[in-house]
Amino acid sequence: MRAFGLKDKTFAQETKVMAANQGLYNGFLAAGLLWSILSTKIDVAIFFLTCVAVAGIYGAYSTQKIKILYIQTIPALLAIGSLLFL
Numbered sequence: 102m103r104a105f106g107l108k109d110k111t112f113a114q115e116t117k118v119m120a121a122n123q124g125l126y127n128g129f130l131a132a133g134l135l136w137s138i139l140s141t142k143i144d145v146a147i148f149f150l151t152c153v154a155v156a157g158i159y160g161a162y163s164t165q166k167i168k169i170l171y172i173q174t175i176p177a178l179l180a181i182g183s184l185l186f187l
Contacts, residue, residue: 130156143184150184153177 107113130152137146157173160166 146184147181150177150181154181 130149133145133149133152137149140146154174154177157169157177160173161169
């Protein structure tokens with residue numbers, strides 16, 4: 102609980118399913134990005150990098166934390182740009 106800044110055990114229990122869903126979602130994104138590394142098709146990489154970028158935009162908007170854009174969205178957009186223009 103402390104790793105995620107949760108002080109209240111009740112809150113942790115109430116959000117357990119949501120956290121598990123988020124973990125599963127992140128697992129699918131990671132699997133997709135791994136697939137894009139192993140695949141020879143650029144479309145796969147662009148699709149999953151776009152998913153990461155959109156998730157970062159939504160995360161920054163919904164939490165009002167601009168730092169998410171720098172950590173998640175911008176690297177994904179730079180990777181897309183690299184794939185398209187290099």
